[in-house]
Amino acid sequence: MGEPNSVQTISTGDRELGMGREITRRDFLNGVSIAVGASLAASSRWVTAFGIADSPFAPEKDAGYYPPAKTGMRGSHDGSWEVAHDLRDGKVWPEAIVETDAYDLIVVGGGISGLAAAYFFRKFSGADSRILVLDNHDDFGGHAKRNEFRSGNRLLLGYGGTQSIEAPANYSGVAKGLLLELGIDVKRFYKYYDQKLFSNMKLNEATFFDKETFGDDRLVMEEPSTYLGPRYSAKAVDQMPIAPEARRDLIRLQDAKVDYLPGLSPEQKRIKLIQKSYKDFLLQDVKVHPDVVKIFQTTTHDLYAVGIDAVCAYDCAQYGFPGFSGMSLPKPRGGDEPQEEEPYIFHFPDGNASIARMLVRSLVPESAPGDTMEDIVTARMNYAKLDDAESKIRIRLNSTAIHVKHVGDPHSAKEVEVTYVRGGQARRVRAASCVLACYNMVIPYLCPEMPDKQKQALAYAVKIPLVYVNVQIKNWKSFQKLGLSSIYAPSSYFSNIALDYPVSMGGYRFPASPDEPCVLHLLRTPCQPGLPCKDQYRAGRWELFSTKFETFEHQVRDQLGRILSAGGFDPAADIEAITVNRWPHGYAYEYNRLFEPLDRPDSERPCVLGRQRFGRIAIANSDADGHAYTNIAIDQGHRAITELMASRVTHLHATHLHSTHQG
Numbered sequence: 015m016g017e018p019n020s021v022q023t024i025s026t027g028d029r030e031l032g033m034g035r036e037i038t039r040r041d042f043l044n045g046v047s048i049a050v051g052a053s054l055a056a057s058s059r060w061v062t063a064f065g066i067a068d069s070p071f072a073p074e075k076d077a078g079y080y081p082p083a084k085t086g087m088r089g090s091h092d093g094s095w096e097v098a099h100d101l102r103d104g105k106v107w108p109e110a111i112v113e114t115d116a117y118d119l120i121v122v123g124g125g126i127s128g129l130a131a132a133y134f135f136r137k138f139s140g141a142d143s144r145i146l147v148l149d150n151h152d153d154f155g156g157h158a159k160r161n162e163f164r165s166g167n168r169l170l171l172g173y174g175g176t177q178s179i180e181a182p183a184n185y186s187g188v189a190k191g192l193l194l195e196l197g198i199d200v201k202r203f204y205k206y207y208d209q210k211l212f213s214n215m216k217l218n219e220a221t222f223f224d225k226e227t228f229g230d231d232r233l234v235m236e237e238p239s240t241y242l243g244p245r246y247s248a249k250a251v252d253q254m255p256i257a258p259e260a261r262r263d264l265i266r267l268q269d270a271k272v273d274y275l276p277g278l279s280p281e282q283k284r285i286k287l288i289q290k291s292y293k294d295f296l297l298q299d300v301k302v303h304p305d306v307v308k309i310f311q312t313t314t315h316d317l318y319a320v321g322i323d324a325v326c327a328y329d330c331a332q333y334g335f336p337g338f339s340g341m342s343l344p345k346p347r348g349g350d351e352p353q354e355e356e357p358y359i360f361h362f363p364d365g366n367a368s369i370a371r372m373l374v375r376s377l378v379p380e381s382a383p384g385d386t387m388e389d390i391v392t393a394r395m396n397y398a399k400l401d402d403a404e405s406k407i408r409i410r411l412n413s414t415a416i417h418v419k420h421v422g423d424p425h426s427a428k429e430v431e432v433t434y435v436r437g438g439q440a441r442r443v444r445a446a447s448c449v450l451a452c453y454n455m456v457i458p459y460l461c462p463e464m465p466d467k468q469k470q471a472l473a474y475a476v477k478i479p480l481v482y483v484n485v486q487i488k489n490w491k492s493f494q495k496l497g498l499s500s501i502y503a504p505s506s507y508f509s510n511i512a513l514d515y516p517v518s519m520g521g522y523r524f525p526a527s528p529d530e531p532c533v534l535h536l537l538r539t540p541c542q543p544g545l546p547c548k549d550q551y552r553a554g555r556w557e558l559f560s561t562k563f564e565t566f567e568h569q570v571r572d573q574l575g576r577i578l579s580a581g582g583f584d585p586a587a588d589i590e591a592i593t594v595n596r597w598p599h600g601y602a603y604e605y606n607r608l609f610e611p612l613d614r615p616d617s618e619r620p621c622v623l624g625r626q627r628f629g630r631i632a633i634a635n636s637d638a639d640g641h642a643y644t645n646i647a648i649d650q651g652h653r654a655i656t657e658l659m660a661s662r663v664t665h666l667h668a669t670h671l672h673s674t675h676q677g
């Protein structure tokens with residue numbers, strides 16, 4: 015693959031789009047790059063009460079260190095991934111500096127799962143627990159990242175990853191309990207989320223047909239929703255730039271009650287439809303025109319991050335996709351049942367970054383003011399306090415673990431030793447136990463001493479790549495003029511574009527007037543239709559790592575211009591900032607049924623086999639349960655800590671370590 019759309023020079027067309035124009039793209043902090051290998055020269059940043067006493071590398075101490083306000087390429091930003099890739103490629107680091115501080119627990123991975131693990135550990139072991147959390151990014155939260163923008167003095171917020179608390183009624187007691195203990199009362203979102211704003215303004219969803227695929231750029235004022243089952247009215251179908259035969263087929267697909275698998279029992283149909291993609295079902299059984307497939311191709315992107323070529327027809331039936339009303343399918347069973355219905359409104363303005371921020375505030379109280387779910391929204395975190403030598407709990411950013419091993423035999427060892435790289439320098443630190451809340455696929459590299467079978471199980475899944483782009487625009491009058499709140503674009507670079515969720519809480523106000531500046535949210539899932547699902551994810555990851563910011567910028571400007579210019583939108587004048595949150599290692603792999611053994615019990619999935627405790631090392635992260643959700647991340651953090659507690663491997667106290675381990 016490579017860099018198909020890279021913009022090296024600025025053409026006339028690009029200039030019209032505003033490429034090369036000043037937009038906010040602060041990849042550097044006050045001119046100080048924190049990329050690995052940054053200068054280690056001794057400076058005034060040699061610190062005593064912060065970070066590691068003998069290290070000059072302490073970018074977090076800089077007064078201007080505030081990653082949420084960075085724009086440009088974020089998510090898996092440069093400087094965060096190189097060490098792990100070097101590890102994969104077999105690099106050996108020079109002798110590590112041995113730290114004298116020691117801990118009860120070291121957590122690798124400062125996402126919601128790792129932070130929750132630290133929270134539960136302190137809860138169960140007592141306030142004196144000494145915990146170190148390591149994360150490779152310049153900000154904590156894992157996927158739960160906050161994007162900040164400024165328009166004059168006004169703060170605008172966006173979510174860089176983990177979007178919403180989805181269906182909280184279905185959360186486990188553990189996850190519900192954690193939210194409550196943090197002070198999150200999800201019922202309040204009924205007040206904070208303005209569910210009527212867009213409908214009162216008569217703003218609708220639309221579908222954008224692009225000329226490269228459909229022969230004409232055209233906006234049709236309806237959007238199929240994955241959650242409700244995509245459907246188009248006859249009026250919308252009439253306006254689509256597709257073959258007349260495709261129009262008839264689309265209406266037939268939606269309206270006709272036909273059994274497309276006659277002669278099979280409901281159970282035989284279930285199996286057949288699990289083993290067949292929705293695309294193949296449409297083409298082979300419903301026999302629709304290929305244009306119909308083009309319309310539906312990316313409707314599954316937001317949930318599966320692959321198109322309907324790689325999602326089984328049976329799953330699409332469960333989501334209400336058309337074509338199954340005459341099929342007499344069996345009632346949903348284990349895992350297929352629809353969950354309790356709740357509106358999709360449980361959303362902080364920065365997404366679940368607020369949960370991560372509340373966890374951090376609880377673990378390191380000096381890191382942020384306030385104590386409510388409302389005041390966290392506008393709170394400015396003090397990053398200089400995250401890794402304070404005075405604090406029992408320390409969160410160390412810009413630090414990639416490269417080796418985690420027992421000191422001695424895993425079955426009888428009393429300590430775990432974690433080597434990590436920070437500022438280009440390997441460092442070694444010890445604890446009584448360790449939670450790996452990082453990606454499953456990294457663990458075999460970190461822990462080569464694990465049994466081979468466990469490593470194979472952990473390496474089985476492939477993380478799902480996707481990109482969330484936030485675009486700050488001067489105002490959203492063009493949306494009002496065109497009567498739009500969101501756009502589905504089946505074959506464009508970004509498959510979904512939407513005004514941000516209208517949430518106002520605490521001191522934060524959603525820009526409810528179209529005259530106000532706001533943040534648009536764009537989704538791209540870089541899959542490769544036609545390949546097996548995991549290969550699509552691998553190809554997508556490669557695409558994300560090899561695509562430059564300028565390519566994303568060009569696509570943002572081009573697509574927004576083509577869709578919104580009829581409403582007066584001018585990409586050159588109206589775009590004020592762009593933040594690309596690329597997640598080459600995004601969603602946990604969710605065991606896509608089209609490519610997995612039929613009806614394998616959940617308990618036999620490789621993630622369950624792989625997450626077994628290994629001596630003093632337990633495994634968390636949403637990967638550990640194969641579901642990309644916040645509640646799962648919390649539950650897995652809890653399970654990992656419960657396993658360590660049950661095995662009593664946390665009992666050795668850090669003070670003991672400290673006295674026995676002096677380098």
Ligand SMILES: Cc1cc2nc3c(=O)[nH]c(=O)nc-3n(C[C@H](O)[C@H](O)[C@H](O)COP(=O)(O)OP(=O)(O)OC[C@H]3O[C@@H](n4cnc5c(N)ncnc54)[C@H](O)[C@@H]3O)c2cc1C
Binds near residue numbers: 180414416481602
């Ligand atoms: C774009 C996007 C949108 C999402 N939207 C939602 C949503 O709306 N609702 C929902 O419930 N879920 C959503 N999810 C799923 C989300 O992944 C989970 O909800 C949750 O945030 C995962 O937390 P985690 O701690 O398990 O993993 P992560 O957030 O991935 O955290 C793991 C951390 O470990 C770090 N790490 C890895 N290796 C190392 C190493 N060697 N050393 C140090 N650190 C390491 C990683 O870089 C990362 O920071 C979304 C995910 C993505 C990517």
